Amino acid sequence: MLTNRAKEQPRRVIAFSNATYTLSHTPALEEVSLNINEGEFVGIIGPNGSGKTTILRAILGLVLPQTGTMQIFDCACENLRCYHRARIGYLPQKGKIDRNFPITVFETVLMGRYGVRGLFHQSGKEDRTIALQALEDVGMRDFKNYPFGQLSGGQQQRIFIARALAQQPQVLLLDEPTTGIDTTTQHTILELIRRLHRELQLTILLVTHDINLISPFVDRLVLLNTRLFANGHPCDVLQHNILSQVYGDEIIVTDNGYVIGGDSHHE
Amino acid sequence: MFEFLAYEFMQRALITAFFVGGVCSWLGVFVVLRGLAFIGAGTAHAAFAGVALAYLLQVPPLLLAIAFGVLTAWAAGLLEEKGRMKLDVSIGILFTSTMAMAILFIGLIKAYSAEVYSYLFGSILSVTPSEMKIIVLLSIVVVATLLAFSKEFYFIAFDQDMAESSGIPARPLFFLMLTLIAITVVLSLKAIGAMLVFAMLLIPASTAYQLTHSLSRMTRISIAIGIVTAIAGVLLSYWFDLPSGPTTVLLQTTLFFIALILPQRHTGRSTTN
Numbered sequence: 001m002l003t004n005r006a007k008e009q010p011r012r013v014i015a016f017s018n019a020t021y022t023l024s025h026t027p028a029l030e031e032v033s034l035n036i037n038e039g040e041f042v043g044i045i046g047p048n049g050s051g052k053t054t055i056l057r058a059i060l061g062l063v064l065p066q067t068g069t070m071q072i073f074d075c076a077c078e079n080l081r082c083y084h085r086a087r088i089g090y091l092p093q094k095g096k097i098d099r100n101f102p103i104t105v106f107e108t109v110l111m112g113r114y115g116v117r118g119l120f121h122q123s124g125k126e127d128r129t130i131a132l133q134a135l136e137d138v139g140m141r142d143f144k145n146y147p148f149g150q151l152s153g154g155q156q157q158r159i160f161i162a163r164a165l166a167q168q169p170q171v172l173l174l175d176e177p178t179t180g181i182d183t184t185t186q187h188t189i190l191e192l193i194r195r196l197h198r199e200l201q202l203t204i205l206l207v208t209h210d211i212n213l214i215s216p217f218v219d220r221l222v223l224l225n226t227r228l229f230a231n232g233h234p235c236d237v238l239q240h241n242i243l244s245q246v247y248g249d250e251i252i253v254t255d256n257g258y259v260i261g262g263d264s265h266h267e
Numbered sequence: 268m269f270e271f272l273a274y275e276f277m278q279r280a281l282i283t284a285f286f287v288g289g290v291c292s293w294l295g296v297f298v299v300l301r302g303l304a305f306i307g308a309g310t311a312h313a314a315f316a317g318v319a320l321a322y323l324l325q326v327p328p329l330l331l332a333i334a335f336g337v338l339t340a341w342a343a344g345l346l347e348e349k350g351r352m353k354l355d356v357s358i359g360i361l362f363t364s365t366m367a368m369a370i371l372f373i374g375l376i377k378a379y380s381a382e383v384y385s386y387l388f389g390s391i392l393s394v395t396p397s398e399m400k401i402i403v404l405l406s407i408v409v410v411a412t413l414l415a416f417s418k419e420f421y422f423i424a425f426d427q428d429m430a431e432s433s434g435i436p437a438r439p440l441f442f443l444m445l446t447l448i449a450i451t452v453v454l455s456l457k458a459i460g461a462m463l464v465f466a467m468l469l470i471p472a473s474t475a476y477q478l479t480h481s482l483s484r485m486t487r488i489s490i491a492i493g494i495v496t497a498i499a500g501v502l503l504s505y506w507f508d509l510p511s512g513p514t515t516v517l518l519q520t521t522l523f524f525i526a527l528i529l530p531q532r533h534t535g536r537s538t539t540n
Contacts, residue, residue, distance in 0.1 A: 101425055115430075
């Protein structure tokens with residue numbers, strides 16, 4: 001840590017300080033302190049109901065802390081419309097998308113510009129250029145006029161990533177981006193996220209229950225189970241004595257850091 | 268055959284049909300896409316309860332109808348957000364309790380009032396000049412709001428969570444959408460009636476939904492169906508002495524089933540990863 005600080009002071013973009021979030025009278029996150037620096041790729045792991053999604057919603061300002069604070073870009077305001085939030089791109093957990101919803105791929109991506117532009121502004125030429133570039137970035141430009149509902153799950157996920165990129169974010173929040181997608185495509189999606197992280201210098205927070213899938217990609221792993229249990233390099237977090245606090249004693253960590261048993265909570 | 272154009276009541280009926288048919292089918296696009304059909308139905312019955320109370324208190328019905336409609340639409344919206352109970356159950360309770368209020372208020376009215384029933388079944392041929400002015404005015408308000416927020420409403424309909432997290436004031440706009448539904452229901456009440464206004468919101472848009480993958484085309488088709496069937500309903504009711512509301516709705520239903528059996532709408536080439 002000290003050597004790191006001596007090299008250069010990384011800019012902090014997100015800072016939780018003793019923050020507690022309560023959802024319908026039960027704590028979803030308790031006294032979490034966590035700093036995220038510019039350009040980091042952080043994986044957030046934990047069992048179901050451990051507050052993984054809540055931490056992303058907290059960064060978006062959709063939930064507010066009962067005690068403690070949360071700052072983004074050194075701004076602690078509670079205003080959901082604070083302009084800082086437009087610089088956060090978000091890929092929610094795969095919800096129920098109406099497959100017949102009348103929308104093309106391009107229109108889906110263009111929606112990423114709506115919040116940036118604000119009310120009463122029609123999308124202009126610049127917005128279209130940015131949306132096209134975002135489609136290019138995820139390798140889906142050829143699909144721009146396809147009906148969104150006709151795409152496969154993996155392709156839809158890429159389009160949603162493009163939609164988040166169209167916001168021209170500094171921070172990208174990804175909630176279970178690989179759930180419900182076949183294994184080959186999962187890797188393609190993660191490779192894409194890694195490439196975007198490097199090329200666009202994005203700060204990325206990725207929430208997942210799939211520890212093994214994500215650990216080779218991230219700079220840092222954060223282990224949550226309402227409280228923060230571990231926060232560090234994947235090698236340091238993927239230890240039996242650490243993971244067993246959250247997943248129980250049955251969890252096995254192999255010599256090469258492969259985790260068996262922590263991933264049993266498939267939905 | 269077109270001698271009816273000389274009658275002022277027919278002129279008013281046709282103008283009213285144009286506005287009611289157009290506004291309902293336009294807003295209906297968002298009602299269908301956002302899945303608010305039952306909220307529309309609940310709101311109609313609440314607005315009718317407002318009208319019944321107005322007749323009981325002998326005050327003009329417009330404001331009470333809007334108040335009842337807006338409150339019910341908002342209550343339904345809150346219930347949808349909280350999600351403590353399944354939406355069909357909570358809306359069902361709102362729906363029937365407002366209807367109970369309406370029947371109670373009508374029962375309390377001392378004198379027999381046939382006029383109240385015209386709000387239940389609609390009577391476009393008896394729209395008065397001042398009622399028509401209000402219908403046109405409210406229609407313009409609704410359409411102007413739809414135009415101003417169309418891209419946000421579209422986004423909310425697609426995915427409200429995502430809209431919210433992209434920095435769009437999704438929640439206030441969702442309640443604005445509910446308010447527009449209430450206003451539209453109220454402006455259509457005299458012309459179509461509380462029982463059937465729901466169909467005007469639902470059927471043209473869901474017919475158009477089956478025919479296209481593009482929102483702008485869906486909107487255009489829906490509005491065209493709404494206006495044409497509303498005007499045709501008035502004309503058929505004049506020529507064949509039929510009640511206009513049900514005629515319009517049954518015309519729309521016919522188009523809906525025709526669209527249903529038409530070949531599937533154009534879909535993109537199927538693709539794999």
